[in-house]
Structures are given as structure tokens and as C-alpha cells.
Amino acid sequence: MTPTAPATAGLTWRALTVEDVPLWHDLVRAMEAVDDPSERYTRDDLTDALTDGSWKNPATDSVVGLDENGVARAFGLVEVRPGDTRTVRAFCWGGVHPQWRGRGLGREVIRWQEERAREKVREARCGVPAYARTHTEDHLTDARHLLEHAGFVATRWFVDLTRRLDADHPVPEVTLDGGLRLVPYDAALAEPLRLAHNESFADHWGSEPRAREDWERYTVGGRDFRPAWSFVVLDGDEVAGYTIASAYEQDWAAQGYTEGWTDLLGVRPAWRRRRIAPALLVASMRAFAADGIERAGLGVDTENGSGALALYTRLGYEPERRSIAYVKDL
Incomplete structure (x- = not known):
């Protein structure tokens, strides 16, 4: 069963492909310019995030929202790595272009990620506890509130x-x-x-x-x-x-x-x-x-x-x- 695609007026949603890396990178750089994260991403990093690993399948584990001009405005990824034995961890990463925030896109991306994470846990068939996990920086209060509204719990602090x-x-x-x-x-x-x-x-x-x-x-x-x-x-x-x-x-x-x-x-x-x-x-x-x-x-x-x-x-x-x-x- 495929998770229901995000529904946001003005955007078309589909899976990411390698050909999308340049426009996806433009979106990530726009987010970085406003959010000032500790980690920055190159185009090669994004290509790896999509395809580098036999366990990766961008056709089912990624989503991107494109505006009428084909510009990427939001994205989400879900990844379950090989080797999980005690707990299955579904890592979620995503974001929304700063100019498109406050329109419900973040909620839609998180909903899609949770649905896909649940599917991937079922596919793993490990019979062990499982969770969805994501990281955000302490100063990004809007992102923190969004995650907490979706039922995510601040569990561990890193420095x-x-x-x-x-x-x-x-x-x-x-x-x-x-x-x-x-x-x-x-x-x-x-x-x-x-x-x-x-x-x-x-x-x-x-x-x-x-x-x-x-x-x-x-x-x-x-x-x-x-x-x-x-x-x-x-x-x-x-x-x-x-x-x-x-x-x-x-x-x-x-x-x-x-x-x-x-x-x-x-x-x-x-x-x-x-x-x-x-x-x-x-x-x-x-x-x-x-x-x-x-x-x-x-x-x-x-x-x-x-x-x-x-x-x-x-x-x-x-x-x-x-x-x-x-x-x-x-």
C-alpha cells in the first residue's frame, strides 16, 4: 500500500529521482540560508541520500512537491538501514522552502513520512520495537513545534x-x-x-x-x-x-x-x-x-x-x- 500523497493546493507531488537533484539542491540551499544548520549538503550528498545503498528505493521512500513552474518547494525521505536487530529505526528527513512555510506543507510531509515509516517497519518483519526518528537543531523552534504537534517526542539532546x-x-x-x-x-x-x-x-x-x-x-x-x-x-x-x-x-x-x-x-x-x-x-x-x-x-x-x-x-x-x-x- 502506497502512503497517501500530500495534498496541498498549488503543488504536484511525486517521488524524487536522480534527475531532480539540482532542483532539490536549490530547495535545500534555500532552507540552509534561513535555518543556518550545522550540516550543509552538496549535490553529491543528495544523490547518495537517494541511491547509495542496496536498501534504498527513492520511488517509494521519497516525495517532492513541485509548484506550477517545476520548482521544488517541499520534500521528504524515509530510510530504514540494514542491520537493525534490537529496534527498527525509520529515519525521516524533510523540509519546506522558507517562502512556502505556514501553509500546512510540513504537516503533510510528516504525515506521509509516518505512513511510509509504518509500511517499512512492516516490510522489515523483525518483530521488534520500532520508531520513526528525526533530528532538528535546538534553535529551530517552528520545526520543533511541528514535530511535537505530530506526536514526536524530544527524546535525546546532542551537543x-x-x-x-x-x-x-x-x-x-x-x-x-x-x-x-x-x-x-x-x-x-x-x-x-x-x-x-x-x-x-x-x-x-x-x-x-x-x-x-x-x-x-x-x-x-x-x-x-x-x-x-x-x-x-x-x-x-x-x-x-x-x-x-x-x-x-x-x-x-x-x-x-x-x-x-x-x-x-x-x-x-x-x-x-x-x-x-x-x-x-x-x-x-x-x-x-x-x-x-x-x-x-x-x-x-x-x-x-x-x-x-x-x-x-x-x-x-x-x-x-x-x-x-x-x-x-x-
């Missing part, structure tokens, strides 16, 4: 942190204890890192095991991934911890500074409390600085029980932005 890498903010020394080795990322470690990640994040809110295809496409195979900024701590041949870092250059102009971003930092339970996490972060900081990058950045769940936020603060990271995960049980 982006940044750390200067100039001479006034020296990178500290961190020494690992005997037997542990810090080495640069190597492609031969891609699969051991995925398995280490799944173990390290098993007790984190909202985390599910990463499937191999997802990991290879979006983590160690993504265009923004920087192997030279990413490191692994080994205990013999065992992966004890790792950091994955990227360069999101499309964000730098709006930020006003260049930044090396730590996408993932994980330490397996048996190796925690051995200074592995700070050693990995410091190694990435030095690599960022060596390439002339001005700041190090990362994001954290403020309710993370591992003490991550306190660690980052001790290392000199400072809060920059806040965002909220909104969830609706399905």
Missing part, C-alpha cells in the same frame, strides 16, 4: 563541540600503557573496525549494529572520510579502540573555520579506562593541525553514560551547537 588547534591551545600528551599500540587507519582494518564498533556501541542509545555494506559505503568508504586523520589502538592483533574522522568542507564557509570532524570514537568494553579514547582524539588533533586545519570537532549525546562529555571538556572542547532527536513509536 556539537569544537576545539581550537592554534598555538594558544596546545594539544596535550597522552601515553598508552604497555602492550597497546596506536597506528594509523589501514584499509585492511575496515572489517575488524566495524565489528569493534558494533561491540563498542551496543549499549549506546539509538545504536544498532552496522551492516557491512552500510559501513563500507558511509564510514570508511565515504567521500568525506580522511584515513590520514583516523587512528586505531591495537592490543596485539585485537582492535581495542578506533577513531574515524572526516572533512566536511561544505560546512566550513558557514562556520567560519576549517574543521576536522570526529565521526566515531569507540573503545571496546574490555579495554575501557586505559586512556585509549583521549590518545585517539589527540592523535587526530595532531593530524588535523599538521594539515593546517583550524579546529577539531565532534558531537556527543549529553546523556552518554560513558563520561564522554566530561572527557571532551577536559581535552579543551567547547559547546558550539545543540540538536534534538525526536522519536515516535510505531
